[in-house]
Each structure stands twice: as C-alpha cells, then as structure tokens.
Amino acid sequence: MKARAAKTAAAMAPAGQASALKAEAAPKKRVSPTKFFEQVMAEAKKITWTSRKETWITSLMVFVMVVMTSIFFFVVDWVLRTGVTQILALANAG
Incomplete structure (x- = not known):
C-alpha cells in the first residue's frame, strides 16, 4: 500500500521532485540492536x-x-x- 502511495505521489509531483520521492520511499537500512539501544539512551538523556x-x-x-x-x-x-x-x-x- 505504501508503494502504491509513493508511486502516485511520484507521478503527481513535478519532474525535479519525483526522484526525491522515490529515494524517500526506499526501505531504510536495519540498525543493530546495540546501536538502537544506544540511540534510545541518547534520546532518553534529552528528556x-x-x-x-x-x-x-x-x-x-x-x-x-x-x-x-x-x-x-x-x-x-x-x-x-x-x-x-x-x-x-x-x-x-x-
């Protein structure tokens, strides 16, 4: 469903923005559990x-x-x- 929405948005966007929307729709790289908890602790310190x-x-x-x-x-x-x-x-x- 997200892929279909991304395609629709890319088709409706002006030519220069279409490539940016495609890059945004790409799945993100997985983060290791250790790195994830480090990020969680860093955010918790900002509270x-x-x-x-x-x-x-x-x-x-x-x-x-x-x-x-x-x-x-x-x-x-x-x-x-x-x-x-x-x-x-x-x-x-x-």
Whole structure:
C-alpha cells in the first residue's frame, strides 16, 4: 500500500521532485540492536522532566476544572430536569 502511495505521489509531483520521492520511499537500512539501544539512551538523556511544583500546580488545575465542569453539568441537568417535569405536569393536568 505504501508503494502504491509513493508511486502516485511520484507521478503527481513535478519532474525535479519525483526522484526525491522515490529515494524517500526506499526501505531504510536495519540498525543493530546495540546501536538502537544506544540511540534510545541518547534520546532518553534529552528528556526534561517537570518539577514537583509544576506537577502539583497542573494536578491542582485539573482538579479545579473537573469540579467546575461537574458543577456546570449538575446545574444544566437540574434546569433540564425541572423544565421537562414542568412540561409533563402541564401535559398530565390537561
């Protein structure tokens, strides 16, 4: 399927870009497991972790937003329930 997509893209691309797309579609060379894990460790060293304070503030903000959202939906549910109850009461009275 990827080969078909690459052929379609190459056919639709301007003449100068067709060769670049063909080279991009070629399978990549396999990397040895040792080299792979070296690359993984190198990338892992680039990770920047959030501080304890940032994590605490973010968690607190999530909690506040959950509370606000639940209050909002509680009020909306109460208003709709009251409205529907009133409409049904009118229908049963008549």
